[in-house]
Amino acid sequence: MNGFEKRASQIKHKIIQTTLQMLSSSGSSKIRIADLAKAANVSQVTIYNYFGSKEILIREAFIDYVDRAILEFEQYMDENHSLKEKIEHIILLEKSSYKELPPGLIKELLAADEELSRYIELQYKEKTIPLTVRILEEGKRSGEISEGVSIESVLAFIQLYMNQYETILQMAEQSEDMDKYLEGMVHMFFYGICGKP
Incomplete structure (x- = not known):
């Protein structure tokens, strides 16, 4: 895994962990991509690029x-x-x-x-x-x-x-x-x- 792939994997992992934390406290219907992006310290575009949808x-x-x-x-x-x-x-x-x-x-x-x-x-x-x-x-x-x-x-x-x-x-x-x-x-x-x- 090169440096770019490693960084991408770390970002994805951070987004997933943030999503799990928010799920446990809020439930899926209350989660918004904007809130996820802010909590994970990434842009909304980054989330959509990696995952496509909520x-x-x-x-x-x-x-x-x-x-x-x-x-x-x-x-x-x-x-x-x-x-x-x-x-x-x-x-x-x-x-x-x-x-x-x-x-x-x-x-x-x-x-x-x-x-x-x-x-x-x-x-x-x-x-x-x-x-x-x-x-x-x-x-x-x-x-x-x-x-x-x-x-x-x-x-x-x-x-x-x-x-x-x-x-x-x-x-x-x-x-x-x-x-x-x-x-x-x-x-x-x-x-x-x-x-x-």
Whole structure:
């Protein structure tokens, strides 16, 4: 990469990061290119030259966010963590991501952009699910997952948590101690309400 390409990449990255910051605080409908340009310290023309439109910029910013999240997820899963730590990571991953991009905003973005929605679905099917299955299969082989529990049922249980995570997070925020509340949810995932500590 020559100096010009490196500078162009840095500018694009800055615009994308600024867009993500503004999305998390304002939502997509309130974002204006003029405000983005000012916050990123670039001209509006520069934004249009790199992205073409506000919609494409928002799509690319969200794709960048998802790609980084998947990469971090893959790296964590490849590290030397116990199965319990890995599953806990999967469940609690939503906690930090929802702070960065609220669930309502994600739904709004996916509903407004069919191409973005297809991309996210593809990443989920081709990367997230296979990696999760691999981790669960390793847990079955090592005896960390009970013989009486199938991989499909663990995946379904994780999906139940994910489908209700927005509600779980709202309840956690209303509790006296959010982290303790979420730790309790993870405990119930592994052990039920009467299981071992």
